[in-house]
Amino acid sequence: MINCRITNSKWIFNGNTLLENVDHLPRSLWLKEIYKQLSLNYPKFYKMDLLSKSTFLAVETVHQSKSLYQENIPLIFANSSGSYTADEQHAKNLYQDEDKQVSPATFVYTLPNIAMGELSIRHQLHSKNVFFIFDSFDEINWEEILKINFQNSDVNNILLGWTEVDTENLDIWISLIPKDWWMNSFSDIPLKETYYNVYKLKK
Amino acid sequence: MSELKEELKARIITQLNLEDITAEDLQDDTPLFGEGLGLDSIDALELIVMLDKSYGIKLADPKEGRKIFESINTMAEYIEKNRKDS
Numbered sequence: 001m002i003n004c005r006i007t008n009s010k011w012i013f014n015g016n017t018l019l020e021n022v023d024h025l026p027r028s029l030w031l032k033e034i035y036k037q038l039s040l041n042y043p044k045f046y047k048m049d050l051l052s053k054s055t056f057l058a059v060e061t062v063h064q065s066k067s068l069y070q071e072n073i074p075l076i077f078a079n080s081s082g083s084y085t086a087d088e089q090h091a092k093n094l095y096q097d098e099d100k101q102v103s104p105a106t107f108v109y110t111l112p113n114i115a116m117g118e119l120s121i122r123h124q125l126h127s128k129n130v131f132f133i134f135d136s137f138d139e140i141n142w143e144e145i146l147k148i149n150f151q152n153s154d155v156n157n158i159l160l161g162w163t164e165v166d167t168e169n170l171d172i173w174i175s176l177i178p179k180d181w182w183m184n185s186f187s188d189i190p191l192k193e194t195y196y197n198v199y200k201l202k203k
Numbered sequence: 204m205s206e207l208k209e210e211l212k213a214r215i216i217t218q219l220n221l222e223d224i225t226a227e228d229l230q231d232d233t234p235l236f237g238e239g240l241g242l243d244s245i246d247a248l249e250l251i252v253m254l255d256k257s258y259g260i261k262l263a264d265p266k267e268g269r270k271i272f273e274s275i276n277t278m279a280e281y282i283e284k285n286r287k288d289s
Contacts, residue, residue, distance in 0.1 A: 043241065046222045101256050104248035105219070 001181050003194045004061040006034065006054050006172040010198055013061050027170055031057060038064065042122065049086040049109035051079075051165045052118045058174040059119050059159070066176060068123045068159070073176075074149050075116045075129035077161035078140055082133055083112045085165055115163060127155075137162045137173070142191050146182050155179065162195065208279045215275075218253055219246050231275045239274075247272060259287030 005012040008027060011019040011034050019037060021030045031053045035045055038060055045056060055077075059068070086109035093102055108114065113131040120129070134140050142160065149158050156179050164171040173195045212226040215235075219242065233239045236247070247265075250272055254260040260282065262268060271281045 043221065043223060044243075046220045047245075101252060104245050104252065108245050 001175060001177055001190065001194075002062050002065050003173065003175040004058040005174075005194070005198045006031075006058050006170055007198055008168075008170050011037075011057075011061075012198055013065075015194070015197060018061075028053075031170075044118075047105060048118060049083070049089075049106070050170070051083060051085065051112060051163060052109060052115040054165060054170050054172045055115040055161065055163045055174070056118055056122070058161075058163075058172045062159075062174055062176050063123065066157075068119075068125065068176075070124045070126075071157065072127050072155060073125060073157050073159050074127050074155060075119065075125070075159050075161070076132075076145050076149065077113075077116055077129070077163055078132035078134050078137075079112060079162060079164040080133065080135050081164060081166045083110050083114070085167065086110045088167070112163075137195055138192070146177060150179050150182055158182075160191075204279055204283060207282060208275050211275055211278055211282075214253060214257065215250070218249055229275065231279075234274060235272050235278075242272075250278075254282070258282050258285075260285050 003014060008030065009021045009024075010017055019034065021033075025033065027050055031050070034057045035053075038057065040060060045053060048056060062068070086106060090102070090106050090110050093106060094100060112133075113129065116129045116131060119125065120127075132140065140162075145160070146158060149155060158177045158179075160175045160177060162171070162173040175191060175194060208231055209226060212229045215221070216224055216226065216229070221240070224240070229240070236242045242250075247268055251262050251265065251268060254262065254271075262271075271277055
């Protein structure tokens with residue numbers, strides 16, 4: 001199991017803090033800092049909304065450990081706010097700005113599953129994907145989701161994601177689950193630990 | 204015309220969030236799509252909106268954009284001929 005967490009204050013890979021936002025940078029600058037640390041050269045990143053940017057960076061972190069390129073990896077993602085920040089910006093363009101100009105670059109992100117589209121373009125994934133809306137991470141039955149997707153399929157890995165971006169916080173959790181690990185030692189306790197450990201970790 | 208080209212470069216960089224690119228990097232004849240600047244279809248829509256908002260030009264046929272948005276040179280030429288903001 002490989003996982004990455006990104007919050008407003010920390011960037012964590014497999015339980016190790018890679019970077020802390022000690023200067024309390026605004027979210028867009030904080031994500032840009034992580035982008036630089038990953039030594040990426042993908043200009044499209046700059047055009048993404050916060051949800052796609054933060055999801056993209058967490059998945060890139062995993063990818064640098066285990067390549068996702070052209071793999072048959074189902075993407076099973078969820079959050080509670082959908083694409084709220086992009087929706088809000090789009091509504092502002094429509095109803096509040098004096099000149100009421102719609103921006104196609106904003107509008108295109110007014111669906112949360114676009115973040116998975118960005119990943120699929122980046123890594124040429126043709127695998128299935130689904131995006132759920134739940135109130136919280138704990139409400140998701142990850143065990144059932146993994147069972148359905150691993151049983152009776154030739155899938156060897158599944159990429160799970162809780163990618164919540166609201167008006168204030170980034171709460172990104174990406175976990176690559178290998179079939180072997182699921183068959184031999186699955187319980188939802190380690191999944192929850194990788195989600196909640198951000199609150200316990202010190203650098 | 205050269206003033207318009209510099210203005211266009213600045214607008215494109217801002218409007219399309221091209222953070223790693225400066226106006227100096229963008230030559231007048233650099234292809235904006237494909238092998239050049241690598242813009243995509245969403246960027247093309249942004250450019251159509253920009254023509255309308257900044258220069259009062261409405262593209263009746265979006266297919267026209269393919270030629271107009273080839274480079275800064277072709278955009279500036281088209282704007283000079285069709286602008287309605289002055």
